Amino acid sequence: MSFDNVYEAITEEQDDSRWAFGTGFADPLSGVDATVPPGVTADECLALGDDALIMSHRLQEWVTRAPELEDEVALANIGLDLLGQARLLLTRAGQIDGSGRGEDDFAFHRDEHEFRNVRLVELDGGHFGHLIARLFVFSVWRLAVFGRLLDAPDPVLAAIAAKAVKELAYHQEYAAGWVVRLGDGTELSHRRMQEGLDATWPYVPELGQVPGFDEVVDQVLAAATLHRPEVGTVGAVGGKAGRDGVHTERMGFLLADLQSVARAHPGATW
Amino acid sequence: MVSELASEPMGTVRCAERQRSGGTSAHSVAASVTDPELPMLTLADLGVLRDVDETGGRVVVSITPTYSGCPAMDTMRDDLVHALTDAGYADVEIRTVLHPAWTSDWISEHGRRALAAAGIAPPGPAPAGPVPLTLGRARRGLTCPRCGSTDTEELSRFGATACRALWRCRSCAEPFEHVKEI
Numbered sequence: 001m002s003f004d005n006v007y008e009a010i011t012e013e014q015d016d017s018r019w020a021f022g023t024g025f026a027d028p029l030s031g032v033d034a035t036v037p038p039g040v041t042a043d044e045c046l047a048l049g050d051d052a053l054i055m056s057h058r059l060q061e062w063v064t065r066a067p068e069l070e071d072e073v074a075l076a077n078i079g080l081d082l083l084g085q086a087r088l089l090l091t092r093a094g095q096i097d098g099s100g101r102g103e104d105d106f107a108f109h110r111d112e113h114e115f116r117n118v119r120l121v122e123l124d125g126g127h128f129g130h131l132i133a134r135l136f137v138f139s140v141w142r143l144a145v146f147g148r149l150l151d152a153p154d155p156v157l158a159a160i161a162a163k164a165v166k167e168l169a170y171h172q173e174y175a176a177g178w179v180v181r182l183g184d185g186t187e188l189s190h191r192r193m194q195e196g197l198d199a200t201w202p203y204v205p206e207l208g209q210v211p212g213f214d215e216v217v218d219q220v221l222a223a224a225t226l227h228r229p230e231v232g233t234v235g236a237v238g239g240k241a242g243r244d245g246v247h248t249e250r251m252g253f254l255l256a257d258l259q260s261v262a263r264a265h266p267g268a269t270w
Numbered sequence: 271m272v273s274e275l276a277s278e279p280m281g282t283v284r285c286a287e288r289q290r291s292g293g294t295s296a297h298s299v300a301a302s303v304t305d306p307e308l309p310m311l312t313l314a315d316l317g318v319l320r321d322v323d324e325t326g327g328r329v330v331v332s333i334t335p336t337y338s339g340c341p342a343m344d345t346m347r348d349d350l351v352h353a354l355t356d357a358g359y360a361d362v363e364i365r366t367v368l369h370p371a372w373t374s375d376w377i378s379e380h381g382r383r384a385l386a387a388a389g390i391a392p393p394g395p396a397p398a399g400p401v402p403l404t405l406g407r408a409r410r411g412l413t414c415p416r417c418g419s420t421d422t423e424e425l426s427r428f429g430a431t432a433c434r435a436l437w438r439c440r441s442c443a444e445p446f447e448h449v450k451e452i
Contacts, residue, residue, distance in 0.1 A: 026344050031332070031365025070426035070436070077428040084339025088368075147400060159368035163338055166371065166452045169401040174427060180405055216403055223405050 027102065028087045032156060034095045040154045042097040043116070046106070047243055048145070049089030050117035053107055054251075055138055056082040057258055058124055067128055074174055078135070081167040088160045096154070108262035112252055113245040119234065120203040122242075122250045126196065129182060129189075133196030136175035137204060140217060143168040144210040176220045183224025194226055201229035206241050296329040297322040299357045306345040307431045308449075310388040313346060317376025320367050328361040329354055334372045337432040337452075374433075374452050386415045391437065391448040414439035415446055424448075 059079030066072035087103045094101040123134055146168060149161035182193035207213075221228060240246040262268075300322045301314035313319040313333065321332040331350050335343050347364045354362045374393035377385075382392035391412045411420045419441035426436040427450075435448045 026347055028343075029366060029368075031363070032368055070428070073426060073430075074428035077432055080339040080341070080432060081337055082339070084335075084337060088338060156368065159371065160338070162369065163335070163371040165400065166373075167338060169403075170427065170450075170452075172403060173401075176403055176405060219403065220405065 027091060028084075029091045029095070029156070032159075034156075036096050037153055037155070040096060040157075042093040044149075044152075045089045045093040045096060045154075045157060047116040047118075048142075049086045049093055049106070050115050051121055051138075051142070052082040052086035052089065054115070054117045054254065055121040056080075056086060057254060058121065059135075061124065062131060075131075075135075078171050078174065081164075081171070085160065085164050085167075089157075092154075092156050092160070095156075104262065108259045109266070112247055112255055115245060115247065115251070115255075116243055117247075118203070118206050118242040119248050119251075120200065120206065120242075122248050122254060123200065123203065124250055124254075126199060127192055129192035129194075129196035130199055131196070132175055132178045132182065132193065133200040135171070136179050136220070137200055137207075137217070139168055139172040139175050140220075141207050141210060141213055143172050144212040144216075147212065148210070172216070176216075179220050179226070180224040183221070183226040190225065193224065194229075197221075197226060198229045198231055201231050202234040205233045206236075206243075294357055296324040296331075296354060296357075296359055299353050299359075300329075300331050300350055303346070303349050303353045306342045306349065308385070308390070308433075310384040310390075311377070311381045313350070315378045315381030315384065317372060317378070317381075318346065324359075327359070328363070329359045330363045330365060332365045332367045334367045336372050340432050342431075372452075374449060377449070385449060389415045389446055390434070391415050391446060393449045393451045396451045412437055412448055414442060414444070416444050417442040422446075 056079040059075045059082070062075045063072055066075055086107070090103045090106040093106065094103070120134065120138060123130075143165060146161040146164045150158055150165070152158040152161065179193060182189040184190070185193075217228070236244075237246045300319060301312055303313050303319075305311045305313060305316050305318070308316065316336070318333050318336060319331070320334050321330075323330045323332075331354070333343075333346060333350070343366075350364055351362050373396045375396045377392065385392045391414075394412075412422045413420050414422050417439060419439055421440040422437055423440060424435060425438050425445065429436045429447055433449055433452070435450050436445060437448050438445045
């Protein structure tokens with residue numbers, strides 16, 4: 001292999017597919033028994049997969065923008081874990097619904113009303129306190145949700161959950177640590193952390209009641225000297241919210257960013 | 271045989287049939303493939319290699335992901351196919367096994383020594399069952415892989431790869447990596 005020119009070296013014709021752009025992305029469930037037990041629908045995998053996909057996208061937006069390098073690495077790693085969960089869940093959704101759709105079909109070739117994620121994960125902007133508030137609520141909620149899926153009727157979903165809870169425990173600990181550090185920090189950091197919670201809370205009722213969620217939230221907020229916001233709820237639109245395909249105005253912009261390359265070159269491989 | 275194969279750079283193991291007639295089992299070939307991000311470990315050391323089934327001329331290798339989003343999985347698949355193809359196995363299939371989920375407890379003793387020798391603190395025992403949230407917990411002091419001191423501190427729970435955290439030794443002042451317990 002010649003390394004005179006780095007680009008020549010990586011494009012050199014040879015039997016070497018170790019380069020990321022040369023491998024393609026294998027089906028993340030390749031070889032896993034795809035049998036679908038009776039009564040199992042794709043709804044749960046689709047919803048939880050979309051939550052992870054959109055949250056991961058939002059976390060990736062913080063790369064190069066986080067306050068410290070360590071936090072940038074942390075946010076990118078959390079986003080990577082969630083992207084991995086999304087790939088598994090969306091692939092499984094395509095097996096269950098029998099449509100033959102793969103992860104890319106779900107991620108890149110659906111329109112906004114076909115996404116089933118909760119609206120909380122679409123939120124963007126604001127300062128680090130906003131981000132941490134969103135990540136905190138999301139991590140605590142998702143860990144509680146997945147903890148109840150360990151004995152799901154679908155063995156593939158149960159196996160995905162068993163791995164995910166280990167990762168989510170790290171995410172929750174990271175986010176909760178920042179909530180306490182900012183909330184119980186300076187006057188300014190306390191105010192910013194409360195601002196983040198206040199902006200996030202209107203989207204919390206949409207998550208529904210999951211046992212364990214309130215306990216962890218209260219434990220962390222107490223340690224952080226913060227309070228549960230008393231704010232209104234962002235209501236459903238005509239009785240519909242994120243799980244029904246009704247999203248915030250941010251979602252269209254997010255999908256344009258996420259999908260534009262795949263839609264410009266459908267089916268492209270490299 | 272494993273160590274002999276492992277010492278050869280990837281791609282130089284040719285003369286496939288001779289290798290096979292020399293007695294290289296599919297399992298030993300697969301077990302000698304190294305992790306792309308922790309090259310001091312083989313996939314067997316890492317505990318990612320779950321099964322190698324050789325029936326007739328067909329080899330089915332089962333691997334399990336360390337983390338859901340681990341981007342090295344695709345490379346591991348490719349490296350396994352390459353190594354087995356180069357060793358003369360034409361019909362190779364790589365299967366993903368999700369259950370039971372990988373745990374850092376599956377890293378072998380040999381792997382732990384290899385990590386430490388490479389300056390990476392190996393994981394302690396993984397937590398069993400759900401991890402309750404504890405705030406402000408003092409992190410267990412790791413042993414610095416460079417100077418052996420236990421006066422160490424965690425700098426960042428997340429590091430260069432999904433499986434590693436960044437630590438620092440207060441005695442020798444060197445930073446070091448740590449494979450996380452999961």
